[in-house]
Amino acid sequence: MSELPVVFRVQRELREALDRAIDRARATLGSPQGFTGATVEVPRQSAHGDFASNVALELGSRLRRPPRQVAQVLADHFDPAGTWVRELEVAGPGFVNFRLHPSWLYEAIEQILRQDADYGRSELGAGLKVLVEFVSANPTGPLVLVAARAAAVGDTLASCLEWSGHRVEREYYVNDAGRQVELLAQSLEARMRERLGEPAVIPEGGYPGQYLVDLAQEALDALGPGILQDPGRLAVLRDWTVARLVQAHREELAAYGVRFDTWFHEAAFRAGGAVEEVLEILQARGLLYERDGARWFASTRFGDDKDRVLVKSDGEYTYVLPDAAYHLNKLRRGHQKLINLWGPDHHGYIPRLKALLEALGYGPDTLEVLTVQWVRLLRGGDPVRLSKRGGVTILMRDLLEEAGTDAARFFFLMRSHDSPMDFDLDLAKLRTAQNPVYYVQYAHARIASILREAARRPQGPGTADLARLTDPSELGLARRLADFPEEVALAATAREVHRLTRYATDLATLFHKFYDTCRVLGEDGGLTRARLALVDATRIALRNALRLLGVSAPERM
RNA sequence: GCGCCUAUAGCUCAGCGGAUCAGAGCGCCGGCCUCCGGAGCCGGGUGCGCAGGUUCGAGUCCUGCUAGGCGCACCA
Incomplete structure (x- = not known):
């Protein structure tokens, strides 16, 4: 239990003193309807005092009186006893500005020295359990540039939540089920055969990047060439590559200062039957229907644009279904708030996942998805062009090698996660x-x-x-x-x-x-x-x- | 066509539930070291995409428009 920061104590004292003033002024002002108490803020300009309250502006409209008049009445009834207030003024349209005796700052300094490594912590979150899921890159290749941004934002957000009294779990979702990892395995097999001089082609939609050429040799060393004769080879190759790539992600992120509490694997999770359970729940609630051989979810009942297919006509699940099961799992683990960091290319997908969670009985605010916008790298003032098609894309490790962890994290965290940003590589590299x-x-x-x-x-x-x-x-x-x-x-x-x-x-x-x-x-x-x-x-x-x-x-x- | 993000100084961006700021960094110009690190400090700025609206008051809220990015799958 950390002690209450002085800055919060001061604000609480001011709020309480203002509320008492409102109480005392009741004869003059009357009783405001639906008023929940005074708020005290830190003014942007120090000329406006150490703290300020807009309470008179709020009361003014409720009482139908000029805010300045209300402010003056409150000022007249304000009793500074038990507060640090040295001076109080009515300013502007009706703000009450407080100037405090500097001794509150001396007290703050003493608190800082006392708390040392814990200074900055508070209990405002009241122990709310929050799961922050971020990065969650597909295990089909190396981490790319935007992962570095998401990692910095997610990690620091999680830290801030911890420091303000939330119980936080950092989680990374490994998409190791589905078509993409099958394609990964096939791509690897092709590279292995290529290495052995056999003709081989990367499948349509597969992964042509150089990293698989390197991994192919590793795989041959680790598993032996005989694996290519094994009828069950694709599953083996898939598991081997995914494990290898996830391990690389883990190490790279750790070097970047980001450690996850949980690496949640989709494949293992799906094997446990959780997905089917979601279907059963929805079925029982009458939210599913058949059409064109597929099973649809009536997501429009929960604010989505259109209904969504959950089970395709070929019997496969669409992505959102296991994802809903996954989020249900997060909630059943006791988390009260789920925060996801996603790229802008996924935002169209948010309403249907939220709709599913609502259908499963959770409030619309349970899941909060933050969009981490794209990063454009600038070198010499010009954008570094990337072509994903040719396998040339900017990797997270390229950035870190060039700019270093400190500069990369700081630069990413200078911008709102929600704004597309330009990363000035030349500036970040300057050691000056x-x-x-x-x-x-x-x-x-x-x-x-x-x-x-x-x-x-x-x-x-x-x-x-x-x-x-x-x-x-x-x-x-x-x-x-x-x-x-x-x-x-x-x-x-x-x-x-x-x-x-x-x-x-x-x-x-x-x-x-x-x-x-x-x-x-x-x-x-x-x-x-x-x-x-x-x-x-x-x-x-x-x-x-x-x-x-x-x-x-x-x-x- | 519909939705989301973005539009603020030459450049990159902040401006937290209106009022009590148009700001920071970079770049540019000019000052400041016998002294704890000058990798610093001080000074120099007629900028909120456009048009309406609400209000006593609008970068901030509403509507429309323009421009850029992204989405709108029985892909993940």
């Missing part, structure tokens, strides 16, 4: 100033350097008196440090992980400004100790933010 990831890491290295220097110098006796921190650059930095738990929570609940790179950049900027304005190691022992505490707190927040992003926080660069 202009690269945003180095800007942030540099701040961390600089802090480490100061702390090293401080450790070398003799320290006089005494404790840090944080009240010595009064410079705007000091307070501005401390203020942003205090925001961290809220930033993490917002990144998690709004599914906007790119907030975190922005936050880290903000911290770096504020730190550099502070560094430029204030000398840390000076003659004044008390001031030096106070500033060292601030510097150390910055180190902690920056390091924790980078940790959530999966980017290293170097001590030296």
